[in-house]
Amino acid sequence: MFVRTASERDLVAVRALLVETWHATYDAVHGAEQVAAITDDWHSIASLKARLTRPNSEFLVADDGKRLGGMAFAAATTDPKIVLLHQLYVHPACQRQGIGRLLLDEVEASFPEMRTLRLEVEEANAVAIAFYEANGFRRAGRTADCGGSSGWPALILEKRLG
Template identity: 40%
Template sequence: MLEIRQATADDLDAVRQLLHDTWHATYDATMGVEVVNDITARWHSAENLSRQLSDPDGCFLVAETPDGIIAGHAGAVRQAADVVCLTRLYVLPKLQGDGAGTALLTAVTDWAGQGVTIELEVETANTPAIGFYRRHGFSDDGRQVQCGGDPAAGQAIVMKRRVS
């Protein structure tokens, strides 16, 4: 049984490794290894993750297995009283499909609260993630953006779901 909990500073190295591994498994074929290395070095640096962990408007969760492995991570930030941005949700490739992603998304939704719209960006070639979010009630709002505002990261679609 996974434990979904707020991350601590002690989890940051494991979260960085999880993000590194999942980004390479997900994006090497579409973006290339060098681009993925560059993005993960910048976006998932110890400094950035530490800042996000301590953001008073943020939610920084991990999914931990009974044997202490960080199997997944979700991050979100409240942008307005009624809008939360899901900034990331990743599960170790070997554990995908076992419920960690759903459990993390449920925890973020609970944190966001009722009456809130959750928004996210998902890279257009990441069809498994797009399917995951659609199965969980998210819909494409018709916008395409540069993923994370970073030209190196490619195009993303914006998806939304209202929490009721």
Template identity: 50%
Template sequence: MTQTGLIIRDALAADLPAVRSLLVETWHATYDGIYGWRRVAEITNAWHSLDALSAQLGRQSGVFLIAMLGQEVVGTASARSEPDHAALLTRLYVLPARQGEGIGRTLLQVALACFPDAPVARLEVESQNELAIAFYERMGFFLQRQARFDGREDTPNTLIMAKRLFVS
């Protein structure tokens, strides 16, 4: 099901406080049970600060999208092109109260459509995030390997998933 009235567009600087709020809420709902509230707060403060989000706006090799219903930011997605021309999905989050409405599916489709020459899409997902893993499997992604986010030991244990894209 796709949400009626859903608008997906590039994120603007004025959207960043709402995007940060969405990310903090979603991360706590998703990861408090895995990492604990304190560690999730540390991660969101580092990865999702207004400065960190602002640095991601307008990147030449990527997209930073938001999904809106009315005036509310209900989802966000980011992706970038990799040296091997793969599309790397770096973020896909939907407000917990809005999950299951087709917003994540639509955000994913729009984000990947921004990379028409990508032969494959990749993403990293927390290995204990069963709901996200199931979502990505429904979207056609498969497990490639297990890793640490960004290869660092102080970051979450992740699964690398991939999906072959059709290049015309």
């Protein structure tokens, strides 16, 4: 897999990857119906397309030439030293192959002014928390509304750079 900037032609495959990954990760926690509602909103083609042109952001995919194995989306806050990692997902069949690390490395390289990389991760997602902690993130707080519209509690993790 190699990591590259996403384009509009990737959006259908990115949406499929996100829907499948979300159902594999969250159906047992929240139920398939609620997961479908969230993915229909957050991972619609229109929502994904808007991210492609968002200023001060990076939308990445991990691609092997045949399929997408993962994706990441990050954007600087009003302070360019703080970047929010909004999404980093690896297809269930491609996990534990280093793809998440490749995406994370590229996010870090994409924001040279960044000093803090921040994210929210649902507390029930122990696999993701372990991944982020193994890659230098530390717990920095909590939020009652992961993603700003889910109503799910989440941890706030941060990685200090430079």
